[in-house]
Amino acid sequence: MLTDVDPFERLFPDAAVQWDLSRLYADLEQVAGKPLKPFEKASLRGLLCRYRPGQIAFQCSWSSGSLRVELNKGLYRLLEALVERPPNTLRWEKVADWLAERGYQITAGGNAASNLRPASASIDWGEAPEVSVFWGREPELTMLGQWLTADQCRLVAVWGMGGIGKTALAVKLVEQCHQDFAIALWRSVRQAPPLVQIAPDLVTTLGREPSADLLEVMRQQRCLIVLDDYETLLQDGELVGTYRPGCEGYGEFLERVARERHQSCLLVLSREQPKEITHHQGDRLPVRSHKLKGLQRAGAVALLAARGLDATANSIHVLIEQYRGNPAALRIVATTIQEVFNGNISEFLQQTALTLGDVLRTLLYQQFERLTEPEKAVLYWLALQRRPVSLNTLREQMEASGSELIAALESLRWRSLLEKTTEVGEALFQLEPVVMKYVNQKFVEEVCREVETLVSDAEQPFRLLASHLLVEDTAPDGIRATQIRLTLKPIKDRLTRILARNFVTLDTLRDRLSTRQLYDYAETNLTLLGLWY
Ligand SMILES: Nc1ncnc2c1ncn2[C@@H]1O[C@H](COP(=O)(O)OP(=O)(O)OP(=O)(O)O)[C@@H](O)[C@H]1O
Ligand SMILES: [Mg+2]
Missing domain, CATH: 1.10.10.10 (Winged helix-like DNA-binding domain superfamily/Winged helix DNA-binding domain)
Structure with a gap:
């Protein structure tokens, strides 16, 4: 469908800050003998901001393959002609360098420079997401900016629960601070690659031989390296801080980055705090960590308002508090409130006992399983x-x-x-409230599974039924009532259904269990469930 607005026009606006785009477009159009297409201009801006073609295709909502074909047919050939290089020699990484050599980059004074582009402009964003909508976080950006630039920290960790906004904040931080570095690099270690696997990529991006020692390169030039999703390198099911087999190299690397002298900064983003940082950190030391909490009120209100909720409603503050300003959670509930409750926050709060959206549930599931x-x-x-x-x-x-x-x-x-x-x-x-809700649901599910095994074999050992107490006698009334409503009742309801499905009555199951020796909390819990006298 044709619209008045060019959908590509808003992509990669940052390129205009450093590049003389109008002269560049005009010169390319002269070489081509026809106007550049909007997607070609957008791709050019993306390449100048050091995005990979795959990332540009994503932003343009194209498949990566078709964008590459189009670029190979058109823009790349034009660029080679413009900078007088042989055909078919251009690689996407070179675009910014070649055009800088030709003076299309704007210097601080605002004029196009004819000298080499200063290295400080270069960012290799790797898998970093584009963060176009971003609210609040001014205090964090100021503090972390100071750590990275004025304080010249060598190792910084930003850590906090899933969805709290580490990645988004770090993208803004890199945008804000990269001028202080010769080069900035972003890599996600979500696939848990061993360090020996990604180090050659990092050092070659930093302009060295693949076999060069990464820390040595960090000594020779001031670079900023971001490692996102760092918790993936850590072992599931172990107490915090142990590395997965094959990933131990990162622990040693962090130790070296913290201890040895160099002029660069490694920024680690993680749901868990790496223990190497705990060992070395300090306010006056070049190793620091910041636990990221939710958005402050103004930022959270802006986020919800941007998603169509009424920023003046009193209930908006209750909502923010309930989700502790977690932007992922707020985004999810904002959608639910819009779609199911017609934007009425109070109604949502009254009718919904803290629903967890799918995204957050997935985040918590991953965390719980570890x-x-x-x-x-x-x-x-x-x-x-x-x-x-x-x-x-x-x-x-x-x-x-x-x-x-x-x-x-x-x-x-x-x-x-x-x-x-x-x-x-x-x-x-x-x-945290969202964690509490998730863990409670998980607990109910696990107990129901345990009850189900007892229905088929009453001799099965007790697990959670013996180790945890479903309802506390001594709890304050309000809490006791909630325990009954949110824990005991759902389990009882499920028990009724399980019994019916298996053609067993409550009395029969009670009889079968009556011969058992009960220990710990099993007796109280079975009594609460009506399975014990
Ligand atoms: N300040 C903010 N303003 C607006 N949206 C935000 C902000 N911070 C985060 N978000 C949004 O919230 C969601 C979660 O943020 P993000 O991916 O940065 O979390 P994370 O802490 O990196 O999570 P994970 O541990 O899963 O990697 C994203 O959709 C992100 O765009
Ligand atoms: Mg993240």
């Missing part, structure tokens, strides 16, 4: 209790050793699943 059994046990307890709990209370309830519990709590905090507060000098632990 945990050790003691960590899961602690999370279940905290989800069930729905309020801040002290270490001593947990120790009594779980009958766990203090050291084991402290290790699990610390690990969970590093993974950003837990909040720690202090009340009258005592440390208290509680879950």
